[in-house]
Amino acid sequence: MNWVEILGYVASFLVAISLMMSSIVRLRWLNLAGGITFSVYGFIIGAYPVAAVNAFIACINVYFLIKIYRSQVIFNVIKSGSESGQSGYIAYFLDFFAEDIKQFYPDFSRRLTRENREYFLLTEQEKVVGIVSGIRHSDEHFEIDLDIVTPAYRDYKLGHYLFGANNIFANKFGFRKITANVQTKEYQAYLEKVGFTQQATHIWEYQTPSNF
Template sequence: MDNINIVEWIGYIGSVIIAISLTMSSIIRLRWLNLLGASIFSTYGFIIGSMPVAFLNMFITMINIFYLVKMYSAKDFFKILQIKRIENRYLQFFLDYYAKDINKFFPGFCEKYLNQSFNNDELLCLLIIRNANVAGLFIGKKISDDEMQVEIDFATPEYRDFKTGRYIYRQNINFFEEMGIKKLITHSKNKAHLRYLNKMGFYEQKNQHTEKILVKQLVSQNNS
């Protein structure tokens, strides 16, 4: 492969990464990929001597850096809203709107909800509010005095940067402790969701099922 072909490949790679970045639903992922693609394409512009291409993409790179710094340094406001009734109309709308995405991570959950296979007294149903927007949904079912099974822990595509999960499982542990919950149990077959659970402190429990059973022991910062 000669030098000309290598240079062309640099341009192709930069272009493809920029194109892929535009398909991201997460703004942070979009910014990171766009930053990488623009940096590569700017390098390509300098190599071939095209200053308009080089400086335009350098400018795009700096814009991405500016907004990434701004996003990572910004303080988000979180709040939990507890839904007392499983028949809540907004909850129904939320599940209908995100049904396809929810079923990727929690197969059959929406059908289970529609069939009313829940008992209101058994469930903890929470909407996670982030900067006045609904960022996620958590529904847990108490299966013993100190154990809760996570039925769904869903973050909307715009807020899949782990901050919502950290708020539930790290910063808000006292919410569960006040209910006497010491252990959370969940299961999943989805690789992306399993990675998320591992980051949130869940560990795999040995079992004979095809689905992986994961457990998180709740320890508040006051006791750690």
């Protein structure tokens, strides 16, 4: 196998992997890389129709990536209620994503009936795309044990919106201390990305600024 054949396999791999992405942005980037690699491969082996089609596909991906990054994304977080007042929509959402919740938050079902549970809807413009839920331990301390969003929004943007530089979640609802109950490596990796640090086994914390 020479380097040209390897290039063709790499191109095929990139295109195939891109189609497995739930995030549209990741899909576009990987598909762009695959299209460019396939186009180069096509020119090298003299398969000009293959090169031309994949160059066109790469251009389409560039167009949509520019459109995505230039578009104004309007996120919001809305308090929905307590466990006793769980809305029909929340119950539907939890049931619809029951398998994902079991995979990423295996302790949630056991903690579901804890007192002082609250739910927050995550929205993108008028569309509900996720739910944050947890236990309010005091007026200033909230412990998250569920942060589930639809597959297309699992790219940290919502996490950075909630817990990033402006710390919308804490500021909007008056929390000085936010902790998270962590049961899986996937959730741990997410928390690290959005600014949490580990404090104890299964407990991660995002401390809001002292001048809050």
